[in-house]
Amino acid sequence: MLDLDLPDLRAIAHLVLDFNGTMARDGELLDGLAPRIAGLANTLAIHVVTGDTFGRAREALGRMPCRLHVFAPDQQAQAKLAYVQRLGVAGVACVGNGFNDRLMMKAVALGIAVVQAEGAAAATLMAADVIAPTVCDALDLLLHPLRLKATLRG
Numbered sequence: 001m002l003d004l005d006l007p008d009l010r011a012i013a014h015l016v017l018d019f020n021g022t023m024a025r026d027g028e029l030l031d032g033l034a035p036r037i038a039g040l041a042n043t044l045a046i047h048v049v050t051g052d053t054f055g056r057a058r059e060a061l062g063r064m065p066c067r068l069h070v071f072a073p074d075q076q077a078q079a080k081l082a083y084v085q086r087l088g089v090a091g092v093a094c095v096g097n098g099f100n101d102r103l104m105m106k107a108v109a110l111g112i113a114v115v116q117a118e119g120a121a122a123a124t125l126m127a128a129d130v131i132a133p134t135v136c137d138a139l140d141l142l143l144h145p146l147r148l149k150a151t152l153r154g
Contacts, residue, residue, distance in 0.1 A: 001091075002043050004145055006152055009109055014087045015040060015142065016080075016104065017066075018096035019050035019057045021118040022135050027054025030116075034064060036139040041065035044093075044142070049083055051076050051100070076100040084108050095138045102127045110148075112138040 002012045017023055023033060037046055046066035050057050051073050061068055071079040081103040084092050093110035094101070099121035105111035106127035113120055113128035114135050125131055130151055132138040141148040 002093075002142060002145065004110075004148065006149060007154060009152065011091065012093045012110060012142075013045060013091040014047060014084075014093070015044045016047045016049055016084055016087070016092060016094040016108070017135075018080075018094075018098060018101050019048050019060075020053050021097045021116065021120075022095055022101075022114055023048065024054075024056070024060055025117050027056035027060065029060040030135060032136045033139070036136060036143060037064050037066060039143055040139060047083070047087070049080050049104075077103045080104040081107055093142065095132075095135060096124060097121065099123060112141065114138050 024030060040046060048066050048068045050070055052070045057068055077100040084104045084107055089107045090109050092108040094104050094108045095112045095114060096105060097114050097120040102123040105124055111128040112130045112132055113125050114132050116134055
C-alpha cells in the first residue's frame with residue numbers, strides 16, 4: 001500500500017495501467033518501465049488492462065510482476081471501468097491515454113493521463129487528476145510521492 005496523506009487521497013493499493021499507447025508503442029514495451037514496475041510492485045498490486053491490439057502484451061510483459069487482463073475489442077471502456085470497480089476505486093490509481101481509459105480514469109482515486117507518441121484522448125485528459133508527459137514520469141510520481149503531493153495539495 002502506498003500512503004499519500006492527501007486530504008482526498010489517503011492510500012493506494014492497486015495500480016492499473018493501460019498497455020498500448022501507455023506502456024507500449026506498436027506493441028513494444030517502452031524503455032525504462034521494468035525497473036519502475038519492479039519498484040512499485042513492492043507496495044502496490046500492478047494490473048495491466050488492454051485490448052492488446054498488436055497481440056504482444058503477454059510476451060512484452062514477460063516476467064514483470066503484474067497481472068495482465070485482455071479485454072475483447074468491443075466495450076473496452078466499460079470493461080476497464082468494471083475492472084477498477086471490482087478492485088474498489090477508492091484504493092486504485094490508473095495510468096492511461098486512450099479514449100477507452102476515460103471511464104476508469106474518472107472513477108478511480110487517482111488518474112494519471114500520459115501524452116506520448118500516440119497522443120491522448122481529450123476526454124481522458126479531462127478525466128485525469130494529473131497529466132504526465134510519459135509513462136515513466138507518471139510512475140515516478142508514485143515512486144516519489146512527495147512530487148505527487150506537491151502537484152495535488154490544496
